[in-house]
Amino acid sequence: VERAVKYLSKGVTLEFSTEKCDGCGRCREVCPRGVFAREDGAARVIGRDLCIECGACSLNCAAGALTVMGSRF
């Protein structure tokens, strides 16, 4: 079985605020790289170095807890 290829993660622009998170779980639903887990009713970043900065989480975070300089242009 192949392991997931990790790319350079230093400088990844993903920012997450636990205080703002309302635990809706949308980030886990949209992330194609398994960056998020759910813990005590809130999201937690468990795979920062898998983030591809696609921007799906920040666009769909209604609580404004997630930002990423996405590749959306």
Added chain:
Amino acid sequence: MRYKVEPGLYSLGSPGPTSPVLVSANYKLSFDVLRGDLAGIDAWIVVLDTRGINVWCAAAAGTFCAEELIERVRKTRIAEIVSHRTLIVPQLGAVGVEARTVEKHTGFSVKFGPVRSRDLPAYLSCGNEARPEMRAVRFGVLDRLTLAPMELGQSLMRFPAFAFVAFVLAGLTPGGVEFGKAWAGAWPLFALGFGSIFAGSFLVPLLLPWLPFRSFSLKGWLAGAAVNALLLHAAGLARGMHPFLIGACWIFFPAASAFMALAFTGATPITNRSGVSREVRLFMAVFIAVGILTLLYIALWKMKQWSVL
């Protein structure tokens, strides 16, 4: 060839008021794959106008978006056709579709379906729940091998220019270019050139998970260095070469593979923009140094050859 399907509402099988409503792009290949994967399932498909582009790319480009989906829901009058209020949007569409905007304007709730349409039957039968593996973008060996010929083709287009320069350099004498000498000196360089393309544009995509380092250019340099070593020293191309020329080969060919590997970052679904721009900025400086050093070594080699040095 036409790559577009008409945007609008499509029925699969014999859907009724309780059948699921799936959203897709109007790229013909995506639509055909979706239809094939849903064989035997009754469903509605709302096709957005993404100008014939696939879901993920259209979402990033902004055509697969909330506004277009809201407009299409209104135009197709799907709300009058089905009794439920759920839209299933492909997960990769989330890059462009802000679910809450769609929910506010249409009255439909948005569920993001699996990444791959082949997981849709399982997703639908589990009450619209995706297992974690259905949510992950993969970049397996088959995906990478599909891309490798494209990469090879792109790199091979640069080969004639390289071959011309190598031929002229190999045959260059103070009195002009000698063709016999040019051919004898150039063919090992041609072989090394093909080797570096093979390493950077084929071995890197193929061996991506196993090559050390996260940086693509470092992976490419390693693959290029391995092939260069094999050709120069194991296969004996270095025999008869002046040490300065061998030096130039070592500076240039692995770096060329690194450059091709760096170009491959744009073809993968696993890289990120900040990483790529960091890598490009850093390696541009390295590539300039490589160019200068290669020229220097070639100049030294030629001067030795002409007994100037």
